[in-house]
Amino acid sequence: MEKEIKHLKYFKVECFKGLESVELNDIAQFNIVLGDNNVGKTSVLEALLFDEHPFTLLRRFYSMMSFKGLSSNEAKDYYNSLEFFFSNEKDDKVITYTVSYNQLQKNEFQFSIVDTNGMTEENIDNLKNNTLVDLSQLPNTIVLIKLNGMTNFYTTDINLYRQKKSAEISYQPFIKSGLSYDNDLVQFFSSTVNNDLKLRKEFISNLHFLSDEIAEITIDSTTVPNNPILMVLFNNNKRPIPLFMMGNGTIRMVRLILEIMMCKDNRLMIDEIDDGLHFSKMKKAWGIVLEVAKKYNTQLFITTHNSECLKMFKEVLEDERFEKIQKDVMVYNLFKNSENKVLNVDYSFKEFENAIENNIEIRG
Amino acid sequence: MPIKIQLFVEGKSDKKFISDYLDHLGLNDVEIIPLKGKGEVKNIPAPRLEKNQLQGVKNGVIIDADKDKEESLKELKKYANFNLFDEIFFFPNDRDPGALEVVLENCMSSTKKQDFEHCWFQYESCLDNFPQGFRGPFAKSKVYAYLESVSPVLHSKFQGIDKVDFKDSSNWDLNVSYLDPLKMFLTKL
Structure with missing residues (x-):
């Protein structure tokens, strides 16, 4: 887990998938991204996987491909798949990210694929002179990253971002829609919580938001050899229960709590947070998410389509426990104009509250 | 659209x-x-x-x-x-x-309005005649009385203006x- 506090205050992405340009101003700790189907909410969350460390960024692109079933060991397939992340509207394969962590200084990063066959000798020399990576021979396709107009990194070695050194390094702060129990949950638990007594105690304590009766979570590696599973022990049960046997809503909450903890002082993207949650449990779920995120100072970017979920978000923030964090809430509504261009408007909590109170639709 | x-x-x-x-x-x-x-x-x-x-x-x-x-x-x-x-x-x-009530009063169907007002004015003048005095005028009450008297009554209760069919030309005239x-x-x- 990274110790440095890295909450985005400003973020702009250009030419990323179907998004020509999306700009998020005044980013808060708790951010909701709303919009109609196919407007690009998930794309915004994927764009937020941006990281200024080139290897991390490349690994995250690789993960996004895996999310979509595009992972391959072939470098050629990787580069071809990368093409999907560049805007169809432009010939240049360049994604531009502008980010700020403090509102004062904005840095621009350009991520591009370059075909070296088309480059002049001079450009190639220029590239080699301006890069931090020593390259003995230049292959046909390279990934190029520029910081504030200057080339600072390029690579061709897909193993650098594909290899999984540890769960922590390969971790992607992105909870997909529909993601419930999976082996990754065991991996996260095992690599981050299981061997750290303090964190483990905190995790169990955080699970008490869910149920006071949870006494322990353990990994069972013997019942199903080669496939370790998470087991939950309740105070009033003699035998632990496999987590995957529990309801989707509970599993989803365990995942949310664990990943919010893992993203301490950093950001986590959650696609369709209401997925698997019954509407009667949404208010409690929001309470848990806010409580844990507040505790670990995790910045959240969340999408939902669900009006009940938004109503519960408003209600829980009106609760005495959370009134103070109303100022840490922003709601971004993405929409398309008549020219099919994706734009957005931003709601403060008060504006969001007024919209919900008056049944003013802000999801479309 | x-x-x-x-x-x-x-x-x-x-x-x-x-x-x-x-x-x-x-x-x-x-x-x-x-x-x-x-x-x-x-x-x-x-x-x-x-x-x-x-x-x-x-x-x-x-x-x-x-x-x-x-x-x-x-x-x-x-x-x-x-x-x-x-x-x-x-x-x-x-x-x-x-x-809104003033708008509705002006959209009452002319034939029904005549009959309705005949009764309504009698009611108002009746109240006026009492020496202890009743507060008037009753503009809003008049519209609601009309609404109740011409609208279908379900479960013995007026369902509210938001349930009224203003396109029903027997009760309302939207061409005024x-x-x-x-x-x-x-x-x-």
Whole structure:
């Protein structure tokens, strides 16, 4: 887990998938991204996987491909798949990210694929002179990253971002829609919580938001050899229960709590947070998410389509426990104009509250 | 059909009447948003209005003039996002004091109105004749009495203005010239 506090205050992405340009101003700790189907909410969350460390960024692109079933060991397939992340509207394969962590200084990063066959000798020399990576021979396709107009990194070695050194390094702060129990949950638990007594105690304590009766979570590696599973022990049960046997809503909450903890002082993207949650449990779920995120100072970017979920978000923030964090809430509504261009408007909590109170639709 | 106008109104009753009137006029590119009272106009979030503008959708408002149209307008101008409204109309006719009920009174079917008023005026004068005095006039009560007397009654209870069918020409006349200012407002938006 990274110790440095890295909450985005400003973020702009250009030419990323179907998004020509999306700009998020005044980013808060708790951010909701709303919009109609196919407007690009998930794309915004994927764009937020941006990281200024080139290897991390490349690994995250690789993960996004895996999310979509595009992972391959072939470098050629990787580069071809990368093409999907560049805007169809432009010939240049360049994604531009502008980010700020403090509102004062904005840095621009350009991520591009370059075909070296088309480059002049001079450009190639220029590239080699301006890069931090020593390259003995230049292959046909390279990934190029520029910081504030200057080339600072390029690579061709897909193993650098594909290899999984540890769960922590390969971790992607992105909870997909529909993601419930999976082996990754065991991996996260095992690599981050299981061997750290303090964190483990905190995790169990955080699970008490869910149920006071949870006494322990353990990994069972013997019942199903080669496939370790998470087991939950309740105070009033003699035998632990496999987590995957529990309801989707509970599993989803365990995942949310664990990943919010893992993203301490950093950001986590959650696609369709209401997925698997019954509407009667949404208010409690929001309470848990806010409580844990507040505790670990995790910045959240969340999408939902669900009006009940938004109503519960408003209600829980009106609760005495959370009134103070109303100022840490922003709601971004993405929409398309008549020219099919994706734009957005931003709601403060008060504006969001007024919209919900008056049944003013802000999801479309 | 994509909407061209988003119209913010005071409540569900206003929405029902305007919605029926728009149907009557054959206008179907207007979306009506009922607020929870006149006071909520100032709480319409600016981003919602800005989004409309970015999408080429006009922001319209219809509220009651109440005691004085100019006074109501002055109040509305205090709203920080007043400039995001494209057009504003004050019930009943963008000129006189009043509210939706005045509009409805002027839309009563002429034949029924005559019979109804015959009874209503007797009721009012009867109350006037008592020396201890009863407070009048009963303008709003008159409209509600008409609404109750001509609307279908379900479960022995009047279901509210938002359930009234204003397109029922046996009870309502949406062709009256009194509605011309409203018609002009809605068609020019």
